[in-house]
Amino acid sequence: xxxxxxxxxxxxxESLWVTKLFQVDLxxxxxxxxYIKAVSDFRKNHPHDKIILGNGWQNGPFKLADGTNPGxxxxxxxxxxxxxxxxxxSIDQHSVWVNSKALEMAGITxxxxxxxxxxxxxxxxxxxxxxxxxxxTNLVNKVSDLFKLTKxxxxxxxxxxxxxxxxxxxxxxxTFQLKGVPVIDAIGELEKEGKLTMRVxxxxxxxxxxxxxxxxxxxxxxxxxxxxxxLQVHTAKLFADGVTEGKTALFLEPYTKNAGMGPNFRGDSVxxxxxxxxxxxxxxKAGIQVHIHAxxxxxxxxxxxxxxxxxxxxxxxDSRHTITHISxxxxxxxxxxxxxxxxxSLQPFWFYKxxxxxxxxxxxxxxxALAFYPxxxxxxxxxxxxxxxxxxxxxDYRPLNSIETGVTRNSPYPGExxxxxxxxxxxxxxxxxxxxxxxKNVAYQIFREKDLGTLKVxxxxxxxxxxxxxxxxxxxxxxxxxxxxxxxxxKIVFKRK
Amino acid sequence: xxxILQNRSxxxxxIILLAILPVLSGFTKDSPKSTKTSGEKASLVxxxxxxxxxxxxxxxxxxxxxxxxxxxxxxxTKVSKNMWIKTPRLLI
Numbered sequence: 173x174x175x176x177x178x179x180x181x182x183x184x185x186e187s188l189w190v191t192k193l194f195q196v197d198l199x200x201x202x203x204x205x206x207y208i209k210a211v212s213d214f215r216k217n218h219p220h221d222k223i224i225l226g227n228g229w230q231n232g233p234f235k236l237a238d239g240t241n242p243g244x245x246x247x248x249x250x251x252x253x254x255x256x257x258x259x260x261x262s263i264d265q266h267s268v269w270v271n272s273k274a275l276e277m278a279g280i281t282x283x284x285x286x287x288x289x290x291x292x293x294x295x296x297x298x299x300x301x302x303x304x305x306x307x308x309t310n311l312v313n314k315v316s317d318l319f320k321l322t323k324x325x326x327x328x329x330x331x332x333x334x335x336x337x338x339x340x341x342x343x344x345x346x347t348f349q350l351k352g353v354p355v356i357d358a359i360g361e362l363e364k365e366g367k368l369t370m371r372v373x374x375x376x377x378x379x380x381x382x383x384x385x386x387x388x389x390x391x392x393x394x395x396x397x398x399x400x401x402x403l404q405v406h407t408a409k410l411f412a413d414g415v416t417e418g419k420t421a422l423f424l425e426p427y428t429k430n431a432g433m434g435p436n437f438r439g440d441s442v443x444x445x446x447x448x449x450x451x452x453x454x455x456x457k458a459g460i461q462v463h464i465h466a467x468x469x470x471x472x473x474x475x476x477x478x479x480x481x482x483x484x485x486x487x488x489x490d491s492r493h494t495i496t497h498i499s500x501x502x503x504x505x506x507x508x509x510x511x512x513x514x515x516x517s518l519q520p521f522w523f524y525k526x527x528x529x530x531x532x533x534x535x536x537x538x539x540x541a542l543a544f545y546p547x548x549x550x551x552x553x554x555x556x557x558x559x560x561x562x563x564x565x566x567x568d569y570r571p572l573n574s575i576e577t578g579v580t581r582n583s584p585y586p587g588e589x590x591x592x593x594x595x596x597x598x599x600x601x602x603x604x605x606x607x608x609x610x611x612k613n614v615a616y617q618i619f620r621e622k623d624l625g626t627l628k629v630x631x632x633x634x635x636x637x638x639x640x641x642x643x644x645x646x647x648x649x650x651x652x653x654x655x656x657x658x659x660x661x662x663k664i665v666f667k668r669k
Numbered sequence: 670x671x672x673i674l675q676n677r678s679x680x681x682x683x684i685i686l687l688a689i690l691p692v693l694s695g696f697t698k699d700s701p702k703s704t705k706t707s708g709e710k711a712s713l714v715x716x717x718x719x720x721x722x723x724x725x726x727x728x729x730x731x732x733x734x735x736x737x738x739x740x741x742x743x744x745x746t747k748v749s750k751n752m753w754i755k756t757p758r759l760l761i
Contacts, residue, residue, distance in 0.1 A: 174720040174733060604721075612723045627722040627743055633713065633735030641719050662713050662735035 173641040175607055176627055177343025177634035177658060178571035179371070179614035181517045182463070182496050182560035185337075185347045186355050187265075188227065188567065189329035194321060196226030199263060199567050203233050204248065211260070212252040223318045224253060226260040228564070229269060231417060231531060243293065244269040246302025259316050264565040266415050267305045270312055275300055278312045287311075288380070289413070289420060289442040306414040307442060310379075317352065326358040334370050338666035340570045341636035341655040344371035346463070346560070346618050348409050351377055356394065356405065363402045369665045371634065373618035374398065375407035375463055380443045384454035391460050401632070401661075406619055407461045407494075410451065411442045413471035416499060417531035422470035424502060430534045439468055449478045452493075456482035461619075462493045463517070469500035476508050483512065494617055496560070499532070499544045506546075510554040515617050517558050518547060520578035520606065521566045525593040541595075547578065548599040557601075558617040559610035571610050575642065576650035578606040584651040603643045603650070633662035712736045716746045 191197045196214045198207055207229055214224060235241040249258050249271035257274035261267070270278075282299050286292045290307030292300055304311060337345070349355045356374040376394065378387050387408060394405040414420025419431045422439040431437060441448070455462045456479070464475045472495055479493050495509070496517035509516065522528065523545045533541040551557055559578070561569035573584040578601045583593040601609070615625025623632050637657040642650045658666035711734035720730040722743060734742040 174715055174718060176721075176723055607721060608723055626724045627720060627730075627733055627740055628724050628727075629740050629743060631740050633733075633738060633740050635715070635733070637715065643721070659713065659735075661738035663738075664713075 173638050173643075174627070175636050175638070176611040176615075176625055177636050177660065178341045178610045179344040179559075179618075179625070180337075180342060180561050180563070180569065180571065180610075181346050181494075181558040181614040181617045182519070183345050183347055183563045183569065184265075184350075185333045185345060185372075185563075186326055186329040186353075186358075187350075188564040189332040190321065190326070191225075191227040191564075193329055193332070194325060195319075196224060196260065197228060198226055198260065199228030199564065201228070201233075204244070207233070207244075207260075208248055208252055211249060211258060215253050221256065223256055223315070224258045225316060225319045226258070228263045228567070229260055230263050230527065231267075232527065243301075243303050245295065246270060246272050246275065246300070249302065257312075257315050257318070259312055261309075263567065264415055264417075266309070266418050266420070267303060268309045268312060270302050270304070272302070274312055274315050275302065277315045280304075280311055284311070288444070289440045291418070291420065305418045306420045307380075323354050323358050323361065326353070326355055327362055330355070330358055330362060331367065334368070335666075337370060337569075338658045338660075339655065340572070341638070341658050341666075342370070342571060343634040343636070343658065343660050343665075344373075344614065344618070344620070344624060346373040346375060346407065346614075348375045348377060348463075351379075356398065356403070359403055360398055363400065368402045369660050369663070371401070371618075371620065371624060371632075371660075372403045373407065373620070374403065374405045375409045376405070378408045378410050378451060378455075380447055382451070384451055387451070388454060388458040388460065391455075392458065395460075401623070404619070407463050408455050409463045410448070410465065412448070412464050412466040412475050413439060413441055413468055415467055415528075416535050417528055419535060421468035421499065422466075422474065423468040423500065423536065424470045424473065425536075425540070427535050428537050438470060441471060441474055445474060445477075448474065449481050452478040453482040453485050456489070456491055456493070457486045459489070459491075461491060464493070464495050465497060466495050467497045467499045469502050469505070472498055472501045473505055476505055476512060476514065479512055479514055480508070492617060492619065494558070497562070498550075500540065501546065501550070503549075506550055506553045506555060509550070513556075515556045515558055515613075516550055517560050517617065518545065518609075519560055519562045519566060520545075520547070520574040520601075520609070521561060521569070521584075523547065523577050523599070524580070524582050524584075524595045526583075526595075529595065543596060545595070546599050547601050551601060551605060556613055556616065557605075557609050558613040559606070560614070570651065572638075572642075572653055572655075573651045574610060575603065575606040576647055578609065579603055579647040579650070582648065586648075586652070589648060603647060607642075633659060635659045639668075710736070711741055 258271040260269045287307040291305040293303040362368045413422040466472045494515040563569035576584045612625040639654040714734045716732035731746045
């Protein structure tokens with residue numbers, strides 16, 4: 173069958189390839205011992221490096237036999253590297269695990285206070301444990317800045333990603349540029365060199381404390397600079413909250429006692445509400461789309477409030493503001509989302525009992541964790557659901573997995589499918605709906621519905637050719653379908669061998 | 670190509686004339702109007718299959734053709750024969 177090329181409305185194209193090419197890659201490792209060995213081996217192979225960065229660890233492997241999970245600690249790293257800083261980012265990028273040298277260089281002591289919404293973990297003796305979460309991860313930014321890649325190195329990573337995504341049938345993305353990392357410029361240079369064969373919508377991060385005027389200036393300049401068929405900029409990315417497994421997502425109801433945060437702990441927002449509202453309104457006024465990370469229903473509510481206020485102040489416009497993740501949403505907020513025409517950028521990869529489920533269950537209880545991602549309810553109320561991966565927190569970002577899981581609410585991996593991994597089957601979408609979510613709806617999200625996302629005379633010839641009709645096979649086999657060809661602008665960019 | 674052989678009814682023929690493959694940087698200069706004629710030569714034709722267009726007015730088709738980076742035809746396989754080009758190259 174032929175479909176419009178798959179698109180991913182929320183990804184970080186360079187990050188894992190930067191790790192694979194230039195850092196310690198922890199993404200495929202499964203135990204603390206493997207993590208430590210990887211750092212130790214990397215040091216041996218790069219004896220002259222002044223800093224070691226890594227990526228991809230998870231909380232799961234630190235779980236003890238009694239069911240508690242104290243997480244990683246600096247002492248494990250100190251044992252193998254103590255003279256230069258080691259900074260390891262978690263797979264979801266929301267936590268860092270560092271050695272003592274990194275803490276020392278960042279000036280983090282037992283007296284350092286975590287910024288709002290962030291967390292510095294401590295050992296029993298009060299000393300920093302070597303794990304920083306959410307906003308507190310920024311405390312080591314000055315140290316991690318010692319690790320510099322050239323724009324050429326970023327281009328290498330982006331081209332690797334591009335080759336890989338084409339092999340999955342993908343033709344377009346929205347990607348987010350970390351501060352100080354010249355990814356959008358690198359993509360622009362690749363376009364000039366004639367090497368860019370994917371459609372890119374680039375977005376800029378905006379943090380609490382940023383000056384709205386400066387942000388508007390930066391993004392408007394980028395909008396003017398990048399407005400081609402290949403690369404465009406429309407968007408500011410904001411974090412309303414953190415993640416459930418890190419106890420940093422903001423919910424309307426309290427966490428369970430397993431979070432260890434007391435009886436009425438609901439999480440916290442990354443921003444002060446007033447500042448958040450002001451920033452969203454400023455973006456909206458300037459014609460900039462906001463793309464808001466909101467996991468808990470409290471953060472989704474806060475985001476909708478901000479968008480509603482902005483619409484009241486600035487007048488309703490074709491803003492296409494987007495809320496991404498939406499693990500939970502209050503039933504009352506679903507019709508509001510539709511009325512405000514806010515797009516839901518969801519990660520169907522997470523719609524089953526995925527790698528994060530056990531921790532989610534522990535943090536908010538089984539009933540709430542099972543009710544996560546109410547896609548059916550949202551679709552039926554008329555909310556536009558656009559598919560995305562949030563790669564690399566989702567390391568295996570193949571859109572066919574996403575389509576399958578959106579339909580089955582089960583694991584896309586054959587070995588896991590009989591192991592009670594279904595999450596809330598009543599919220600399943602159909603294959604056709606999922607196809608629309610990963611094509612047409614992403615094109616709409618990135619303001620490209622006039623030339624991308626559907627197959628119609630006059631539109632760009634961006635297509636995927638699959639070896640079978642996925643609407644006619646058992647949904648559990650969708651992810652085993654092969655991509656025969658990926659075509660961008662009428663040109664074959666991937667051909668199955 | 671194993672899957673294709675197993676699903677003959679879904680099989681696609683992809684025909685492409687490399688010589689007139691569009692130059693990527695030239696896409697924006699083309700006017701869609703000039704490429705709408707269905708009788709014109711395409712640089713890429715996919716036919717004899719099922720095309721899910723995601724368009725409400727024409728949700729499915731048998732064939733699709735492209736030229737200069739854009740779609741110039743969506744419809745039945747029969748009509749798309751008119752767009753065949755000299756010495757087509759068979760990819761599958």
